[in-house]
Amino acid sequence: EVQLVESGGGLVKPGGSLRLSCAASAFTFSNAWMCWVRQAPGRGLEWVGRVKTKIDGGTTDYAAPVKGRFTISRDDSKNTLYLQMNSLRTEDTGVYYCTPDPPGATPWGQGTLVTVSS
């Protein structure tokens, strides 16, 4: 069964850093563009950014609110996606999901909660 499991969330102070991980199983991770999507409490979904496959150059794209602060990377040998978040702001609070980009047939994981608060 295809599974995506996010981890690494927690409480961090404004200006701090956090690294999220997403472990993928039972699908060909290395062939998939992958992205992060977040959802602030009681709010809508927000596409954060993506990393393409190595074959497609392994390049990244980011949404304007996170560009320059967040970095997405992947380790195909570990079937794992990462999100390095620096200079965190209170508005970065929310549940962070990883999915293939665009999200398709793969079931979404339950996400990991990031809380940015002093």
Add this chain to the structure above:
Amino acid sequence: QAVVTQEPSLTVSPGGTVTLTCGSSTGAVTSGHYPYWFQQKPGQAPRTLIFDTSNKHSWTPARFSGSLLGGKAALTLSGAQPEDEAEYYCLLSYSNTRVFGGGTKLAVL
């Protein structure tokens, strides 16, 4: 960054038909925006209903359909059921980003 707009809320009667729309601040939505539609129920992760304008997954109920309508992407629900009460999000693709709409809260009353 483009802004994607959806109706904040809609209500449909059980058995009725409703159309949710998804517009783009950059102009008309086309098949080149590869519209996606997601359903999210309280406390659950989203799930994909429609991809690439009108294609359905195996789990997508037949009563849901996707299309382009009047310069927007559209999700039509025909024969609404109580279990369709949920938040619905569209997603549009641009040259190097994707943008979600703000979501439509659909009530079945």
